Amino acid sequence: MSGTTMRWKAIAWKTGAVARITMRQQFAYKTDFVLRSTFLLLILFVFAQLWSAAYEGDPARVISGFTMKQIVWYLVFTEALTMAGPPLCAKIEDEVKNGDIAVRLTRPFSYLGYHYASYLSEALFRFVVHLAVGSVIAWPFVGAPSFGAGWLGLLSLSVGALTLDFLLKAIVALCAFWVEEVRGMEFVLQKLQFTVGGMLLPIDLMPEWLQRVCAWLPFQAVLYFPARTAVHYDGAKLVIQLGIQTGWIALLGLLVAVLYRRGVKKLHVNGG
Amino acid sequence: MKALETRALSKTFRVKRKQAGLAGSFRALLKPDWEEKEAVRGIDLDVEAGETVAFLGPNGAGKSTTIKMLTGIMHPTSGKATVLGFVPWKERNSLAYRIGAVFGQKSQLWYHLPPIDSFDLISRIYELNRGDYLARRKDLVDRFELGPYLNTPVRKLSLGERMRCEVAACMLHRPQLLFFDEPTIGLDAVVKQRIRELIRDRNKTEGTTVFLTSHDAGDVEQLCTRAVVIHHGGILLDEPVEKLKREVLSRKTVWLTLPEGSENLDLGELDGAVVAEREGRRYRIAVDLKRTGIEQVLSLLIGRIRIDDVSVEDPPLEEIIQHLYGMRSKGEEVSL
Numbered sequence: 001m002s003g004t005t006m007r008w009k010a011i012a013w014k015t016g017a018v019a020r021i022t023m024r025q026q027f028a029y030k031t032d033f034v035l036r037s038t039f040l041l042l043i044l045f046v047f048a049q050l051w052s053a054a055y056e057g058d059p060a061r062v063i064s065g066f067t068m069k070q071i072v073w074y075l076v077f078t079e080a081l082t083m084a085g086p087p088l089c090a091k092i093e094d095e096v097k098n099g100d101i102a103v104r105l106t107r108p109f110s111y112l113g114y115h116y117a118s119y120l121s122e123a124l125f126r127f128v129v130h131l132a133v134g135s136v137i138a139w140p141f142v143g144a145p146s147f148g149a150g151w152l153g154l155l156s157l158s159v160g161a162l163t164l165d166f167l168l169k170a171i172v173a174l175c176a177f178w179v180e181e182v183r184g185m186e187f188v189l190q191k192l193q194f195t196v197g198g199m200l201l202p203i204d205l206m207p208e209w210l211q212r213v214c215a216w217l218p219f220q221a222v223l224y225f226p227a228r229t230a231v232h233y234d235g236a237k238l239v240i241q242l243g244i245q246t247g248w249i250a251l252l253g254l255l256v257a258v259l260y261r262r263g264v265k266k267l268h269v270n271g272g
Numbered sequence: 273m274k275a276l277e278t279r280a281l282s283k284t285f286r287v288k289r290k291q292a293g294l295a296g297s298f299r300a301l302l303k304p305d306w307e308e309k310e311a312v313r314g315i316d317l318d319v320e321a322g323e324t325v326a327f328l329g330p331n332g333a334g335k336s337t338t339i340k341m342l343t344g345i346m347h348p349t350s351g352k353a354t355v356l357g358f359v360p361w362k363e364r365n366s367l368a369y370r371i372g373a374v375f376g377q378k379s380q381l382w383y384h385l386p387p388i389d390s391f392d393l394i395s396r397i398y399e400l401n402r403g404d405y406l407a408r409r410k411d412l413v414d415r416f417e418l419g420p421y422l423n424t425p426v427r428k429l430s431l432g433e434r435m436r437c438e439v440a441a442c443m444l445h446r447p448q449l450l451f452f453d454e455p456t457i458g459l460d461a462v463v464k465q466r467i468r469e470l471i472r473d474r475n476k477t478e479g480t481t482v483f484l485t486s487h488d489a490g491d492v493e494q495l496c497t498r499a500v501v502i503h504h505g506g507i508l509l510d511e512p513v514e515k516l517k518r519e520v521l522s523r524k525t526v527w528l529t530l531p532e533g534s535e536n537l538d539l540g541e542l543d544g545a546v547v548a549e550r551e552g553r554r555y556r557i558a559v560d561l562k563r564t565g566i567e568q569v570l571s572l573l574i575g576r577i578r579i580d581d582v583s584v585e586d587p588p589l590e591e592i593i594q595h596l597y598g599m600r601s602k603g604e605e606v607s608l
Contacts, residue, residue, distance in 0.1 A: 010399050017396035021382060021389055028384030028425075103380045105345040108368035109397050265347045265361075268285060269340050 014109050019121035026125055036126075037133040040079055044137040047075050052141075059142070064205045069142040070231040071202070076134035076145075077154060077227035078199045084127035085165045086119055089186040092173035097180055102269050112260055116166055123162045145230075153229030153238050160245040161222045167252035168193075168218065174256065177263030192217075198224030218248040273321045274354075275449050275481040276342060281351035282505075283312040283337050311337040313505035314351065321448070324475050324482040326496035326513065334505040335485040339451050342483070343373050356448055369398060372442035376454035379434070380441055381426045387437040388422045391444060398445035405444070412440040416470055432463030439467060443474060450474070452484035456491055468494045489586040493517060524566055526557040528573065529581040537577065545569050553580070558587075 026033075055061050055068040066074065092115070095101040104111055135145070145151075172185045194200055196210070197219035203211055214220050225241040289305045290296050312334040319325050329335050340346040342353060344360030344367055353360060358367040374380075381390040395405040413419055416436045421429055429437065435455070442450065455471070456464040472495055474480045486492060492499055492513055499516050501509040509516075526545075530537065530553045537555050539545050544563025549556040559569050566584055573579065 013396050013399070017393050021385065021393045024389060025382055025384050098378075099375070100378050102340065102343075102345050102373075102375050103378050105364065106343050106368055106371070106373045107397050108365050108399075110365075267346065269345055 011113065015113065015117040018109075018114055018117035022118040022121040023125055026122060033126075033129065036083060037129070040083060040130055040133050041137055043079060044072075044076060044134055048072050048137060048141045051075075064202070065232070066202060066204070072138050072142045073145050073147070074202055074227045074231050075200075076131070076138045077230050078223040080127055080130035080134050081158065081161060081165075081223055081226060082193065082199055083130050084123040084162065085169065086122045086126075088115065088119055088166065088169040089173040089176075089182050089189075091115070092170075093176040093180065093182050096176045096267070096269075099269050101267070105264075105269075111264075112170065112256065115170070116163075119166045120159075120162060123165075124159075127158065127162070147230055147233065149235075150230040150233040153233050154226050156238070157226035157229055157241060157245065160242065160249060161226045163249055164218060164245060164252065165193075165222045167249065167256050168222070170256045171252065171259060174259045174263050177259075177267050193219050193222060196220075197222055198227070202228060204228075218252065221245045221248050274318060275321045275323065276317070276319045276353070276355045276483070278315050278317045278338075278342075278353040279351060280314040280316065281312060281338070281341060281353050282310070282314050282349050283334070283341060283346065284349045285309045285311055310505050312341070312348070312502075315502070315505075315507055317500065317507070317510075319481060319483060321481050322475070322479045323498060324472075324496045325484070326492040326499045327483060327485045327502070328492065328499055329485075329502040329508075333502045335502060336453055338502070339373075339453050339483070339485060343371065343451055344368075369445065370447060371449045371451060372445070372447035373451040374438050374442050374453065374455050376457050379426070379438065381434065381437055383427050384425055386421075386423045386425055387418065387429075387441070390426075390437075390441060394441055394444050400445060408444055408446070412443060415473065416440045432459050432466075435459060435463065435467060436470070439470060443480075446478065447480065449481040449483065452482065452486075454486055455484060456486065456488055464488070464490060465494075471495055489592065493586070522561045523587050524559045524561060525585045525587055526559055526566070526569060526573075527581075527583045527585065528555045528557060528579060529553055530555070531578050531580050534578065539572075542569065542572055 051068055051071050055063065055071075059068055061068065063071075092101075095104065101111075104114060107114070138145070147154075168189060169186070172182050172189050175185060176182045196203075196214050196217055198214070203214050203220055203224050206214070214224075221241070221244055225245065229238055229241060285308075286306050287309045289307050291299060315334075315338060327335050327338065337346065341348050342355050342360055344355075344362075344364030347361045355367055356370050358370075360367055380394075381387055382393075391409055395402075395409075400408070413422060416439070418433075418437060418440060421433050421437065426434060426437070439455065450471070452471070456467055459467065468491060471482060471484075475482050482495065484491065484495065496513050499509070499511060499513050500507060525548075528537070532553070534553065537547060537550075539547060539557070542564065544560040546558055547555055548558040557569070559566060570582070573582075
């Protein structure tokens with residue numbers, strides 16, 4: 001086996017090990033899961049009622065290309081993805097503040113690789129749980145999610161969506177290497193995802209000028225692409241969306257790598 | 273072979289200075305006032321493989337900053353260092369396979385999971401062969417007597433049990449050099465002793481180099497052969513611990529509690545022992561071991577007065593360092 005192959009194999013083993021232990025740790029947070037799930041049920045119930053009023057209870061009515069069933073399931077998918085992402089900014093900020101970052105940095109494994117493996121493992125687990133919880137509201141309210149190939153679109157775009165979500169959060173989180181306090185920036189990022197990311201409302205329903213702005217931002221590739229493709233499958237669009245997602249991942253991945261390289265040199269590891 | 277070498281290693285931080293009060297906060301916002309703080313000032317240090325070195329100094333002396341630079345997690349402002357032949361901050365990943373570190377109260381164990389899960393993760397991160405790892409784990413579990421806790425969630429372990437697991441965890445990959453930043457902080461005397469024995473054992477059987485910081489004179493006396501004292505970021509003293517013990521660690525503290533209604537304690541003619549402090553019925557007696565022995569002091573006290581309670585302690589390390597620093601300030605000979 002060549003040196004490069006062995007190196008990648010070792011990285012895969014390490015990533016898998018971090019993902020597994022993160023998953024195991026999840027089982028310790030049962031109360032957190034129950035609370036989140038209850039909150040998700042409440043949010044979806046309220047939105048289902050609101051959309052029902054907007055559609056005047058007519059399941060056949062179409063608004064900007066969406067039926068009521070599609071819009072409610074769209075919300076289930078965006079909420080499941082939003083709530084899946086672990087609080088990376090808070091984690092890294094805490095590590096920098098209390099000096100725990102020292103333990104991570106003395107390991108022969110990339111700091112960002114460690115957080116990515118942990119993030120993806122936790123996010124995928126939560127995503128599946130939240131999808132199941134969301135179904136409890138959406139299924140009886142608007143019917144089964146019979147989206148056929150839409151499911152394939154959702155799944156193929158979700159890993160990239162969560163990766164992009166990780167990178168966006170990592171950009172904010174790594175600012176903690178300079179300023180220590182990043183919660184304000186995290187708040188802004190979250191609200192951008194809620195609005196121009198298409199979490200609350202599909203981008204198709206927004207004014208045309210705003211749609212044009214959103215098309216140039218990375219946020220649409222996190223929530224809008226997977227949820228839109230799930231309820232409105234279009235093979236050609238899926239390929240384009242996968243391409244856009246990959247482009248943003250490459251660009252933001254590079255930015256995260258540069259930020260990390262610069263930040264780690266400036267880092268002041270607190271505590272004795 | 274050298275385990276580590278530093279030349280003029282320095283680290284300066286920029287610290288924001290704020291005046292008190294709300295007005296001070298506004299002023300700092302508009303016109304921040306920065307102050308340069310020299311945490312480590314030109315340290316030259318050589319440690320041979322297999323040595324056990326205590327790196328001592330009062331709080332803020334620059335001990336932890338030096339360890340962080342030597343483990344590669346902080347970049348120095350100037351100077352050079354090599355650890356096991358690697359420049360730590362440039363080759364941190366390669367170095368990480370060869371060193372182990374325990375940072376005082378920072379845990380490397382997953383809080384909600386049993387230590388065995390963290391051990392398994394570490395074995396993957398350090399790319400240990402499965403068979404070797406299992407044999408090594410068994411050896412460490414036996415030596416550290418971790419069997420009963422191996423499957424208990426870390427959050428349910430006592431501090432002493434957890435620290436034993438932490439120390440075992442940092443030895444799983446057979447590091448050539450171990451960094452300990454306050455390994456016995458907060459532990460009771462029995463657990464401290466156990467941890468020291470375990471570290472000493474690894475040094476004797478595997479030739480592991482040990483570099484530790486501590487505020488506990490016991491750690492230095494029982495674990496290390498050499499002591500390096502730093503103060504205000506620079507090296508104040510670098511001597512064998514034996515010499516330090518003979519010349520500076522030659523004092524003990526006897527705490528004495530007398531029964532209710534006892535007369536004032538008078539040590540009288542006892543040379544080398546003085547009452548240093550008194551709080552009600554409790555006395556602190558400073559004993560100079562160069563002039564008298566603990567045995568003589570205790571036998572004189574027991575023969576002369578009634579005692580409720582007695583304990584013998586090493587003087588705090590800070591006191592010893594301050595003493596050394598005082599000697600240097602006065603221009604006395606500190607080199608022992």
